[in-house]
Amino acid sequence: MTQPDLAVSTVIFALRGTSSENMVLSLPLVRRIRSPFEGTWALPGGPLGDEEDLAQAAGRNLRDTTGLEPRYLEQLYAFGQPDRSPDNRVVSIVYWALVGGDEFAATFDDENVQWFDADDLPTLAFDHALIVEYALWRLRNKLEYSRLAHGFLEPTFTLAQLRKVYEAVLKRRLDPGNFRRTVEASGQVVPTGERLAGTNHRPPQLYRFNTAQGLIDPDPLTIRTALTHPGVAS
């Protein structure tokens, strides 16, 4: 039996939009510059380094190819169908990541790296369309039951901002009152005591994520290095 090639790829999510209104879930793709699928859009990825674990490899490949810094990183699935690459056999261990909405500028100014709306993707290389579909399902599912919009927001935020993140990802309107009730009851979020100024109405309370409370459905290994809060993040 010949040893297959091993690759580590990542589906990166961010919210693009005009300042917390009309936000769209988006992801960066890279154009392949070699055969097979030369010229086709694909997920960022690369090989596994000798001294890296899988999550480190995912983060490094992500940074190297897009210039982005992940705020949340989690393993998605290992894909290994024999025919998923026409040439060598490749087993891809795929991660998914969240980056902040302000990170678009950080993306390499390169025509070979572009952002696409999650609902309007181009034709993708290999089985990457299936992978993205599954990552989207996982993101929405996790947001539903973990009650945490990991990594999309700044260190402090209002509940309205948090709600709009949920609405953009889930593509569904949420009742502000009920949202407040469930999120506050969950304990995932704590008020900072400060208020957001500069609005033309009653200034809302600012909140931050409750770092004391662990995540639901954790990875078996602690990937919490990338999870430390956006403000303190490496």
Added chain:
Amino acid sequence: MTQPDLAVSTVIFALRGTSSENMVLSLPLVRRIRSPFEGTWALPGGPLGDEEDLAQAAGRNLRDTTGLEPRYLEQLYAFGQPDRSPDNRVVSIVYWALVGGDEFAATFDDENVQWFDADDLPTLAFDHALIVEYALWRLRNKLEYSRLAHGFLEPTFTLAQLRKVYEAVLKRRLDPGNFRRTVEASGQVVPTGERLAGTNHRPPQLYRFNTAQGLIDPDPLTIRTALTHPGVAS
């Protein structure tokens, strides 16, 4: 960068016990016959064949090393810490499987394959203790919200048998009446019309799994659209 070795291993679960009473969650382990960790118990596993996909490799390795036939098989996680093996670097793609409680006889009559209680495991090779712990967490978690005891039972079964499976896995007593109500309402199970004879009391209705209804949280390769799940808050 040198290509790491790729292995496919499986955590196999079954319920052992005196005929649906006093059941214990158990798993078979194999004794390693070569270095490293020679003589230590480990998860069954092996290499990936040239023409196999990952799930096929997991099933084949499982059969080859234990003689068991899985009734349910799902990918668990890919483990790739650089130091998880003292010699070559090994990336393990781990599956978890369920086999029926009548399969113990099928296990190879080999002192190098033995069943252990999930609560009373020996020292395991590599990081397999961590892997088993995570697989246990996943099994219990999945049983909680999918309300489906995949693969532990015969094709037809009574609701009391199904409930005892849940009780053994979750290590918690469940109310028979409430269990009946929720399971019947879920539509995961349908009555066959026949009854179980040979009891010393009122003969219970037999049921079978509703194959028409898909699984929750499917693998990406069997993903179905139109999955509905409960919302955060509306």
Added chain:
DNA sequence: CAGACTTCGTGTCATCCTGACTTTTACCCC
């Protein structure tokens, strides 16, 4: 065959959770 015994299966009720909706509060702007 009568009655005890066992588990199956159904029913009831209080409580909690959720979604839909209303009301009050606090600020900005003119």
Added chain:
DNA sequence: GGGGTAAAAGTCAGGATGACACGAAGTCTG
């Protein structure tokens, strides 16, 4: 000071869940 706006709190009905009671349908025993 009044109107506009969104924050924040409150109200209410319906559905799901847990605790528990009770009748139903068999076997077993004297």
